[in-house]
Every structure is written in structure tokens, then in C-alpha cells.
Amino acid sequence: MLLNTIRYLLIASLISFSAFAKADFMIVAAASLTNALGDISKAYQAKTGVKITTSFAASSALAKQVENGLPADIFISADSKWMDYLYDKGKVDGTSRKEFLGNTLVLIAPKGQSFRANLVKGGQLANAFEGKLCTGETETVPAGKYAKEALQKLGLWDGIKSRVVGTEDVRAALAFVERGECAAGIVYETDARISKKVDVIGTFPEDSHAPIVYPMAMLSQSEEAKAFLEYLNQADAAKIFAEYGFKRLQP
Incomplete structure (x- = not known):
């Protein structure tokens, strides 16, 4: 062996x-x-x-x-x-x-499993769906870092952080959502566009995170x-x- x-x-x-x-x-x-x-x-x-x-x-x-x-x-x-x-x-x-x-940061869900979420300061996210939220690892992977920053600035982080799954890169996060293993995900708009298995729920305000460059x-x-x-x-x-x-x- x-x-x-x-x-x-x-x-x-x-x-x-x-x-x-x-x-x-x-x-x-x-x-x-x-x-x-x-x-x-x-x-x-x-x-x-x-x-x-x-x-x-x-x-x-x-x-x-x-x-x-x-x-x-x-x-x-x-x-x-x-x-x-x-x-x-x-x-x-x-x-x-x-x-x-x-690029632009978006919230996604598996195809046909959309939900309403207000991506504004004081909005609702944690109560909008059940299950995990996938994005890149929030301390190292750029997509995850942008996601955490946006959620914190909008006051949504504390309510959802225990359900966040950090992945090795943004495409892994997309794949988890495509398979329904995560009920929601935060990825780049360009990632969401290449997939026929997810729906875009909303777009994060540009001023909620550092410019994606x-x-x-x-x-x-x-x-x-x-x-x-x-x-x-x-x-x-x-x-x-x-x-x-x-x-x-x-x-």
C-alpha cells in the first residue's frame, strides 16, 4: 500500500x-x-x-x-x-x-430556493433562511474577507457568524451552494454568472466593503x-x- x-x-x-x-x-x-x-x-x-x-x-x-x-x-x-x-x-x-x-459581491442561494434578505444596515439575514452560509475562509481568502467586512458593516455578522462555513476558495463556496449543502453563499458576481444552479438574492453595497480589486x-x-x-x-x-x-x- x-x-x-x-x-x-x-x-x-x-x-x-x-x-x-x-x-x-x-x-x-x-x-x-x-x-x-x-x-x-x-x-x-x-x-x-x-x-x-x-x-x-x-x-x-x-x-x-x-x-x-x-x-x-x-x-x-x-x-x-x-x-x-x-x-x-x-x-x-x-x-x-x-x-x-x-468585481461585485453577491448573496446567492441554490436554484429555486430563493429567500428575501435586506442587505442594508439594520437589515435581516439570519432569520431569512435556515442552514449554513458558505463563503471563502473569512480570515485569509479574499472573497471571505470581503464578505465578513460587508456583514460587519451592515450589522449582520453577529447574527450569522456561527453559521458561516469558510471554504478554501470562492469556487468551493459556490460548489457547496450549488449542491445545496449550504442554503446561502457569498461569492463574486462573476462566479454566480457562470452557474445555472444558483440564484442571486442580492448585491452588497459597494461601500460595505473595501473595493474588490x-x-x-x-x-x-x-x-x-x-x-x-x-x-x-x-x-x-x-x-x-x-x-x-x-x-x-x-x-
Whole structure:
């Protein structure tokens, strides 16, 4: 049993190394960018022949992986704090950094199981539904941090905090709600838009939390990666981001 496990890990390591070796560069990006950036990367590869490896997870998890030696070339975070974290560790080329996308925070429920909730100061949420509320881990994952901040500012946190389930990233929170394992969730609008299994209950006021900003920056001096970073600011990429609901912060 142990031998088989060791063999599996060795094979997995070789496959992973091979994938990195064949790629011209690697992007690590927030889980909420999975679909949009995946489409953009495919289009860019088809256009240029450049091979791209992508890895999507919570910004917090990716930042820790980069800190520990993950050989990535571009980092795109769902908040500024984790980009700042890597910059302070000497991992980010600060001259390449751009805050280029924005998003919106929404409350969701499984399809057909909507309820009324007032997302205003002094409103009602805890009594509006039964069961758990899923979002990203509220101390580390950007979506969860934005969610906690919004609930606190609206005076809704104390009534619901015992029912909050923190997940490894925002897509995990979406999946829990899709399966009905959580009766409600707080995710980005762009996540809700890609799912046919959830309903949007409401949108959190923009002033209830810090602006949702996606900074991107270089982690290496790869010329291929630099060219792709510039491509992300161009019209073709901007169109795909817009189709998924992201707000472009820079023209």
C-alpha cells in the first residue's frame, strides 16, 4: 500500500514537472478568474503558439506557494493585500504591477430556493433562511474577507457568524451552494454568472466593503510572460473579461 502510494506520488511529480517544463511560462491566479483567464489563455496560445500553464486557487494559498518556491511568472490576486505580501517578501516586480479588474459581491442561494434578505444596515439575514452560509475562509481568502467586512458593516455578522462555513476558495463556496449543502453563499458576481444552479438574492453595497480589486504583476523576468501581461490590457482580453462580468479598472 505504502509502495503504491510512493509510486503514485513520484509519477504525479514527474507529470507536474513535465507540464511546467513544456510551458513557456506559468500564471497563478485567483480562483474567480478560472473561466475568464482560461479562455484568454487558450485564445492567446492559439494566436501565438506560446504555451501557458495556469494554476487557480485562493490568492492566499497561491501567495504562500510562491513564497515557498513555486516557479510562477505572473501572479493575479483577488485583493491587494496578498500582492503586497509577496512584494514585501521580494517576490514581485513592483514596476509591473497593475490594478486592472474589479468585481461585485453577491448573496446567492441554490436554484429555486430563493429567500428575501435586506442587505442594508439594520437589515435581516439570519432569520431569512435556515442552514449554513458558505463563503471563502473569512480570515485569509479574499472573497471571505470581503464578505465578513460587508456583514460587519451592515450589522449582520453577529447574527450569522456561527453559521458561516469558510471554504478554501470562492469556487468551493459556490460548489457547496450549488449542491445545496449550504442554503446561502457569498461569492463574486462573476462566479454566480457562470452557474445555472444558483440564484442571486442580492448585491452588497459597494461601500460595505473595501473595493474588490485584482492586481497583477510579474514574478520573473520572462519575456513571454511580459508579453502576455500586456495582452491582458488589450481589447481582445478586455472583451472576454467583460463577458464574464469583470469590471475593467484601466483603459
